[in-house]
Amino acid sequence: MNKKDTANALISVKREPVVEKATAFAPVNFALAKYWGKRDEELMLPVTSSFSVAIDAGTTTTLCQAHDCDIVELNGKRVEKSSSFYVRLIAFLDLFRPSPSFFFSVSTINTIPTAAGLASSASGFAALVLSLNTFFGWNLSQKNLSILARLGSGSASRSIYPGFVLWNKGERKDGMDSFSEPFDHWWDELRFGIYVVSKEKKYIDSRSAMQRTVTTSPLYAFWPEIVDNDISHIQKAIKQKEFSLFGTTIEQNALAMHATMFTTEPPVCYWKEETLSTIQRIWKARGEGLGVFFTMDAGPNIKMLFLEEQEKDVCRLFPDLSLLPLLA
16 A cells, blocks of 8 residues: 555545635644654554644645646745755645646745754644645545645644644554544643754754664664653653653653664764753753753754743753743
8 A cells, every 4th residue: 555545545525626725734743752663664654653742833834726837835935846845745745636737836834943853844744734635625534634644744643733642653554543643631831942952954864864773773672662651651641740750751762762863873863062961951950950851853952841830940041942832
C-alpha cells in the first residue's frame, strides 16, 4: 500500500473544489515523548507511539486554484521550484490533484522559524490538510485528517488537535490504525518557553537523521520500551499533577533520543556549545531549587517547562526565553 492508496481509501467524494479559497491554521506541537523512527518510510508509520502538547503558534495556509502552474509562497515570498520545500509540498498535493491540468496556489505563513528544529513541517502539513478538507468539501473526521497529515510529515498527525495529544503507533501494515487523538486532561498551571540557540537551517534534516539512527545506532533497540514507559509516566503525571515526574520523564526522553543520534554512524549531533551550556544552567538551577526542566527536538534549541508559580524566577534566570502560550 502507498500514500495514494491511503488517500483514495479515505476520500470517497468527487475531488472538485466546493469553495473558491480555503484557509486553515494548525498549531506547532512539541513532542514530550518523542517520535523517532519509522517502521514504514512510505506511509510514515512510527516504530513507537508519541505524546505532545500544542502551542498557540504555528502555520496558517491558504489554498486556491491556480491557472497554469503550481504556485507556492512561504511567508510572503515565492518558493523556487527547485527547493526541497516546494518539491515535498507538491508531491503531497499530487495525492489529491483532481487532474494533471489542475494547479494549486498555496500561501503559507509560519510564526516559527522554518527548518530550525521547531516542528514547522508538522504544523505546515496539518494546516494544508485542513485547508484541503475545506477546499474540496471532504468533511473528514479528525481521525482521518490525522492519517492524511501523517502522510506529509509524521508529526503533522498530532498538529490536527490542540492540547495534549497521543499519536498511536498502530499495528496494521496499511497504517489505518496509526492516528492521533486528544488526551482528555489539561494542566492550567503548566508553562512553556523556548530558548533559541540557532535559527539556521539544520545541517541534516530530521528524516535523514531518523533513518540513520534506526539503521546504525546500537542504542536504538532500547528506544521503543523507553518511549512506552515514558508515555505512561507522562500521562500519569498530568492526571495527578505530579510536576517532578512530568519534567523528569520528558527531559530523560529527550536525552535518550539524542543519545541514539550520538551513537549513529556517522554521528548526528544538533547541539551547539550554547545548547550544552544552557542545559547545564538548567541543571544547576534545579539543584538550587528552581523547578525547571527541558526538552529538545531534532535541533539545537531548548524548550523549557515549569509551573506558573516559577515563571518570574525562570525568566529572570533566562531573560532571552520566549514564553509560548499553550493551546488547550
